[in-house]
Amino acid sequence: MREIRHLLLLACTLASAACQQPASHQSGAGDDWPSPGGDAGKSHFSRLQEIAPDNVARIGLAWSADLPGQRGMEATPVVVDGVLYVSGQAGYVGAFDAASGKPLWEFTPEIRPEAYRTACCDTVNRGVALADGVVYVAALDGILYALDAGSGEVLWQADTIEQGAGGLVSTGAPEVAGDVVVIGNSGAEYGTRGYVSAYDRKSGDLRWRFHVVPRDPALGPQDHPDLEAALATWPKDTLWDMGGGGAPWDAIAYDSETGLVLVGTGNGGPYYRAARSPGGGDNLYLSSIVALDPETGRVAWHYQEVPGDSWDYTATQPMVLADLDIDGETTPVIIHAPKNGFLYLIDRRSGRLLDAHRLVRTNWADSIDIETGRPNLTPASSDYSQGPKIVFPATVGARNWQAGAFDPDSGIYFAPVVDMGNLMIAQPGPYEHRDRALNLFASVLFTAELENILPGLPPAAREEVEKLPEMDEVRKAPWISELRAIDVVTGQTVWSQPMEGWQDRGGVLATASGLVVQGNLAGALRFFDAGSGKLLRAVQTGRSIMAAPMTYSVDGVQYIALTTGWGGGGWPYVPAYSAAYRYGNANKLLVFRLDGKPVPMPEPLPPLEVTPDVGPRESWETPAAIAQGEGLFMANCGICHANHPRSTAPDLTRLMPGVQNAFSAIVSGGLLETRGMPAWGDLLSEDEVRAIQAYLRDLQRRNRQRDLQLQAEGLPLDRQSTGMTLAK
Structure with a gap:
């Protein structure tokens, strides 16, 4: 059945976007784009068809707006009733007339300075939630704001950071789930105990909080009833003062069909289990999808993608909620491609694993057992507690926060995929917790840079690394970065397009007209034929693009909007091939339409000058x-x-x-x-x-x-x- 379906889907994709599955499978955004993911299933798919493969040559700039800052831009704008809302640096929000670009209002939160110290992966924000005339945004320092959608006035604000929580910050988009708004946090590397919180949409009162990791049992009963069972997966020798990690920094989705809030949780802290909990254990609920009741915060089900995570394999990457025909039955599923290198299909009613496909080189596990749902681990290749190991995929992930797009008509998932590894070296104990500071207790070196890094290692360590069997594989292909079209049922790649570098992995928009739209770090907004992968047009913007584009319609005119700005994890290391390297990194909102104007290019940065003279060596510079x-x-x-x-x-x-x-x-x-x-x-x-x-x-x-x-x-x-x- 699956093989037949794959052939049908492939034929549909290659032939025409008009070839559709039954109406029950339909989804996608229309004239509005009411959430960062577009529709309720967060598919980043649009039903609009005015902009199509046969007219992308006419694409031009409709309007643009300068946004504050020169750091990473990861948010996809939201449009409702002709108004565009976009978030930016540290929780800034701007509202614009979606047709003309006229500014309507802006909101800039005051940020507590300590938040900048523990924002490991830039001062980014991944979007707003909008419901019943209220815009919800989480600022970097963890303050959740409810703003009047018409004026930007603050209706209420709530501090989501627990007293004594250490290095937590907020970078993700809130999610409206019934009469609550749900928000997570980031900071697993900073000795924290991650959690997700639900606030009353009208009053801002805290309704419930679910911690991902149990607390030290010496403190008494757990602060959530469903953590008592999880405690059995954390041995007594756990370094409880390290928090355990698990911060749910991005993926949160409300499934109105099941009435559950689906939360992707973060990595362990510190990274490797041998330090975090020497006695072993699965360490629930790290690296899991957890389904919560939005009224009570109780766990309905969970599926742990990486038991005992040692590799920073978060499950926080964007989820797509869809209905798929699996073995002749329409099944409500979660499509999830997280960091760990596999693409999962999970029954969103029960959390049962339906299938898992390997997308890239993986040597932490060689496969997933479909019956048990557990990975078949390969400790000989990936346990770096006893010596350096090259582990695939890398901590930046085969997939990360950059959204993929799912076309429900063809069953194809379009997403950037990076095939790369890490050299991981454990620090020997004893381990001392440092408050609001990195507590990794490991070194993480990307294989893309390994040949440059090896000469700087001590001779003994260099010799040990050179003997690792994965070195041949690394030298053959230190990294592969591609935009891929993947059949989610079979896991097969239908087509792929190379990307500029391993940092280049922009988010994706797909449309019913047969387009796939993606920006890159070199500054090109690229339009592909969804069926064949053929590059149809590349519009040079002079600005690095990471976030997924979106599309909307006002008065019958279709627009495509996106934010620009390099940043995120590794934000200070600006790639030499990027537009940010050539032109600078001033943040901007760009909006396109058919028969628009050319995009004005920024002035190139001036040539580098000789490093200033620091003066004579002082006595203390020994x-x-x-x-x-x-x-x-x-x-x-x-x-x-x-x-x-x-x-x-x-x-x-x-x-x-x-x-x-x-x-x-x-x-x-x-x-x-x-x-x-x-x-x-x-x-x-x-x-x-x-x-x-x-x-x-x-x-x-x-x-x-x-x-x-x-x-x-x-x-x-x-x-x-x-x-x-x-x-x-």
Whole structure:
């Protein structure tokens, strides 16, 4: 039956978008786009057909708007009744006339400075929820706001961060579920215990809260009845003060058919189970989809995709709710392609696994047992507690927050997929919890950068890594990044298109007219034929695109809208092929239509200049201080500061004398807190701050020498680095 259905779907896809399944399978957005996912199933699929494969040559700019900030833009706009709402940096919201672009109102929250220290993956926001004339948005510091959709006036606000919760922030979109609005948080790497909360839509009162991880049993009974059973999966030797992680930072979906809220939960903290809970265990509810009753917060069912997660394999990636014909029966399913490299079909009534297909190289598990739902683990390849391992896929995931699109007519899922691994190295204990700081206790190095990183490893470690059997595979294909069309029932790739690099994985829109629309980091908004994958048009915008486009119609005119701006995980490491690297990263909203105007291109950034002279070496800049400072910088600062002049964070190796003199006041005292640089005086001593400065000054001298040499040889002054290391 499945093979026959696959042939029928493939024939439909290749022949015409008009070939449809029965009406019960229909979904997709219409004139409005009322949620970031478009429709109730979050399919990122539109029924609009004015813009089609045969007229994309006429696509042009209808209007645009500048948005605040120069950081990552991950939100897909929402349109209802001719008004477009878009969220941006740290929870900013702007409302515009969707046809003309006229600004109607904007809201900019005040952010508590400490939130910037634990926003591991940029100050992004993934969208708003809209219901009954109210816009809901979660600001970076965890304040949930209810705004009047007509004026932007704050109706109520609620602090979603528990007292003493440590490094939690909010970056995801809220979800309206009946008479509550549900929001999660991020911060599993910062010694936290993640949770999801539900607030009364009208009053903002907390209705219930579900923690993903049990609390220390020494504190007494669990704070949620369904955590008592989960406690059995966490052994007594668990490092309870580390929180356990599990932060549900993105995927939340309300299924009106079953009346359940579906929550994708996060990774373990610290990363590997041998440190987090040495006695083993599945560690519920990490890396799971948990179905909750929106009235009570009680668990209806759960499905754990990665028991005992050790690899940052979150289940927080976007879900699609759909009805599929499986073995002749119409079945309500969750289509889920998370970080771990598999595509799952899960019965959303019960949580029963229906099927799972491998999308990329995976050596943490070689398959999923359909009967039990459990992965068939391969510890010999992936247990890095006893030595370095190359683990596939990487922590950035085969899939991540970038939305895929599902066409219910053809059964095809269009999504960016990255096939890449990590070199993972565990830090030996003892493990000491640091509040509001990274608590990974592991180093994570992407295989895309491994050949550049290996020479810098100690000889013994380099020799050990070189002997790993996966090195041949890494050298053969360190990464593969593609836009794919995937049959969700068979898991087969119908077509694929290469992408610019492993960081390039923009979200996707699909339409009933037979288009797939995706932006890339190089600045091109690309239009593909949904059936064949043929590239039909690429509109150069001069701006890096990560978020999924959307489409809507006003007075019979169809528009396509998207936000632009490079960022997210690894945000300071701006890829050299990106528009952000060439033109800068000013955030923008772009809206297109047929017969629009050409897109004005931004001015290129000026050529790089020689690194400033840092001056003579001071007495405190000893070799020991420099070595200490390098370790401290990598553990605390490197996640934000790439130390390259094209970085979206300040290059700390190009500091002028005035900033050098104020270095301690900035780092320890929070002199620049209002500009997003939090104080670190509670974590770093003055001697440690001075050691970091000694390392940076030494690096600045070396960079200046290299710049002068390149200048003398007539070469460009470019020492760009695209890799990212998370280390503790």
